[in-house]
Amino acid sequence: MTSTERSIAAAEEHSAHNYHPLPVVVATAQGAWMTDVEGRRYLDMLAGYSALNFGHGNRRLIDAARAQLDRVTLTSRAFHHDRFADFCAELAALCGMEMVLPMNTGAEAVETAVKTARKWGYRVKGVPDGRAKIVVADNNFHGRTTTIISFSTDPEARADFGPYTPGFEIVPYGDLAALEAAVDEHTVAVLLEPIQGEAGVLVPPPGYLAGVRRLTAERNVLFIADEIQSGLGRTGKTFACEHEDVVPDMYVLGKALGGGVVPVSAVVSSQDVLGVYRPGEHGSTFGGNPLACAVALEVIAILRSGEYQERATELGDHLHHELVRLTASGAVTAVRGRGLWAGIDIAPSHGTGREISERLMERRVLVKDTHGSTIRIAPPLVISKEDLDWGLEQLRAVLGS
Numbered sequence: 150m151t152s153t154e155r156s157i158a159a160a161e162e163h164s165a166h167n168y169h170p171l172p173v174v175v176a177t178a179q180g181a182w183m184t185d186v187e188g189r190r191y192l193d194m195l196a197g198y199s200a201l202n203f204g205h206g207n208r209r210l211i212d213a214a215r216a217q218l219d220r221v222t223l224t225s226r227a228f229h230h231d232r233f234a235d236f237c238a239e240l241a242a243l244c245g246m247e248m249v250l251p252m253n254t255g256a257e258a259v260e261t262a263v264k265t266a267r268k269w270g271y272r273v274k275g276v277p278d279g280r281a282k283i284v285v286a287d288n289n290f291h292g293r294t295t296t297i298i299s300f301s302t303d304p305e306a307r308a309d310f311g312p313y314t315p316g317f318e319i320v321p322y323g324d325l326a327a328l329e330a331a332v333d334e335h336t337v338a339v340l341l342e343p344i345q346g347e348a349g350v351l352v353p354p355p356g357y358l359a360g361v362r363r364l365t366a367e368r369n370v371l372f373i374a375d376e377i378q379s380g381l382g383r384t385g386k387t388f389a390c391e392h393e394d395v396v397p398d399m400y401v402l403g404k405a406l407g408g409g410v411v412p413v414s415a416v417v418s419s420q421d422v423l424g425v426y427r428p429g430e431h432g433s434t435f436g437g438n439p440l441a442c443a444v445a446l447e448v449i450a451i452l453r454s455g456e457y458q459e460r461a462t463e464l465g466d467h468l469h470h471e472l473v474r475l476t477a478s479g480a481v482t483a484v485r486g487r488g489l490w491a492g493i494d495i496a497p498s499h500g501t502g503r504e505i506s507e508r509l510m511e512r513r514v515l516v517k518d519t520h521g522s523t524i525r526i527a528p529p530l531v532i533s534k535e536d537l538d539w540g541l542e543q544l545r546a547v548l549g550s
């Protein structure tokens with residue numbers, strides 16, 4: 150047995166099978182590259198679903214974490230700590246908003262957004278108690294908690310986890326008329342991904358986000374943008390909403406906010422909205438801890454330079470130019486995305502998404518399939534053009550085009 154086989158067998162025996170990882174066992178990583186336990190190097194074209202936008206072992210982020218490790222790592226919110234105010238102020242400024250509520254994982258931030266919208270609905274909008282409604286889109290992915298999967302349309306994510314949380318209405322993504330019809334006097338929020346990541350990197354039709362903004366503003370409904378995967382540089386902008394010059398009422402952030410070092414998530418909004426909270430009404434033991442704040446502050450500083458947004462735009466243009474050429478070969482039926490982010494539908498004649506992912510792994514490129522026939526490409530934004538081209542060459546080779 151190789152050490153890879155031993156590791157995988159032990160993982161299969163002792164961990165719940167809620168994932169089906171590719172058979173590679175990573176030992177170390179740097180930049181856009183990962184090295185497995187047998188010394189083989191792989192190009193990371195997934196970047197932890199965008200949690201690793203700034204690459205593995207990013208020097209600035211590791212240094213920020215290391216410096217904080219020697220000072221203080223956890224206080225709980227029972228006390229103030231000296232990185233908290235800066236983190237909240239800097240993140241609010243990056244978002245052009247006023248207030249921050251820090252959590253840890255993306256799902257917790259989405260839960261926080263849901264709770265915040267409901268509380269705002271009762272206390273500010275005047276919705277009768279227990280009647281608040283939140284409108285969401287089909288094919289959404291907002292996380293894995295009981296409430297969040299209650300408004301999922303993915304049978305895998307949802308089946309056998311009921312009873313489900315009420316208070317949500319699901320409309321087709323990208324359909325403004327359907328959204329308009331669903332919004333009523335009890336609606337407190339519309340919760341959307343500006344680009345649907347897990348669904349296969351679905352970009353809504355032009356004008357959709359701007360239309361959602363107009364409608365929600367007219368009806369006194371909060372527009373909540375889940376930018377956990379689309380935000381923080383991935384699409385070439387700090388926020389994917391910017392592509393339509395849209396500013397939502399609330400950003401939900403996670404993944405890259407923790408720099409691939411620690412989980413950091415947050416809800417960012419106005420004083421009117423986040424100001425609804427009183428002590429004791431919501432919280433998290435780890436939310437906004439000193440280590441998380443130190444790393445996220447460095448992430449924010451990196452984003453402020455605009456350097457990675459620019460890379461995502463330039464390399465993304467190149468990526469999409471190359472991918473569109475693959476559709477001509479017949480191996481690929483559709484390519485979607487924005488910036489350094491793409492969903493590629495593989496023609497059934499050329500294999501499933503999983504099979505393509507496995508063949509790419511044999512060629513030392515790591516990607517992840519989604520929904521059967523789609524593979525997703527989202528390398529760290531630090532990737533060089535040469536490495537990206539090499540990765541695309543491997544993709545062309547496995548597709549035989």
Ligand SMILES: *Cc1c(COP(=O)(O)O)cnc(C)c1O
Nearest residue numbers: 254255256290291292375377378
């Ligand atoms: C990953 C993701 C989440 C959930 O984040 P976790 O940290 O896995 O809980 C929520 N929304 C979107 C859009 C995501 O991509």
